[in-house]
Amino acid sequence: MNTEIIKIPKINTSNLNEGFLTFIESQHHIPFEIKRVYYTYEVKKDIIRGHHAHKKLKQILICIYGKIEVEVDNGKLKKQHILDNPSEALYLGEGVWHTMKWLKDNSILLVLASDYYNENDYIRNYDEFIEMVKGGYWNENTF
Ligand code: T46
Numbered sequence: 001m002n003t004e005i006i007k008i009p010k011i012n013t014s015n016l017n018e019g020f021l022t023f024i025e026s027q028h029h030i031p032f033e034i035k036r037v038y039y040t041y042e043v044k045k046d047i048i049r050g051h052h053a054h055k056k057l058k059q060i061l062i063c064i065y066g067k068i069e070v071e072v073d074n075g076k077l078k079k080q081h082i083l084d085n086p087s088e089a090l091y092l093g094e095g096v097w098h099t100m101k102w103l104k105d106n107s108i109l110l111v112l113a114s115d116y117y118n119e120n121d122y123i124r125n126y127d128e129f130i131e132m133v134k135g136g137y138w139n140e141n142t143f
Contacts, residue, residue: 001079002093002138003072006030006060010087022087024060024112030091032058032114039064040109043102050099052124055137058114061090061100066107073097075133083109095138097129 008029011021026033040049050070061070063083070081074096081090082103092098100109115121123129132138 001072001074001077002096003079003081004091005081006089006091008062008087008089020087024089030060030089030112034112035115036113036117038111038113040100040111042106043109045102045105048099048101051097051126052122053097053129054094055121055123056094056115057118057121058094059092060112061092062086062088062110062112064108064110066105067103068107068109069101069103071099071101075130095133097123097126 006029008022008024011023013019013021024030043049061083064086067082067084070083070090070092072079072081072092083090084103123132
């Protein structure tokens with residue numbers, strides 16, 4: 001599966017009653033150069049987004065507030081990841097069908113992406129995705 005949970009640095013400033021600070025550096029903590037950042041917010045509990053895979057795009061998903069379940073599917077195997085820790089990131093490589101389910105109202109999903117927005121990189125039809133998997137469009141390379 002071309003996915004992995006990555007621990008990212010968490011600086012403890014709570015001894016100063018100032019909470020925590022987390023940072024992410026391209027190529028250091030994540031395996032690509034960041035070209036785009038986007039976030040999804042004001043989403044109600046039980047909403048499911050996603051339902052697509054990417055041909056080439058690599059992404060990092062972080063729930064910076066609340067709780068979101070991400071289901072990943074490489075056409076052979078499905079896994080669920082609960083994101084509820086701002087210092088934990090889900091790496092999502094290319095060729096992974098994914099859905100994100102909001103488990104708490106107003107959870108915020110922050111995404112770091114390896115490329116600019118391009119609708120042609122999306123596969124939004126599951127049957128088409130399965131055909132591409134069977135046809136060997138992606139190698140089983142893991143991060
Ligand atoms: C993904 C998951 C995790 C843009 O115009 N620019 C952008 O950078 C993005 C991300 C989206 N859009 C447009 C495309 C659609 O018209 O915003 C609309 C909503 O996008 P979508 O329905 O794909 O949103 P999600 O939450 O289902 O998926 C998003 C990303 O699109 C996708 O790449 O992997 O988050």
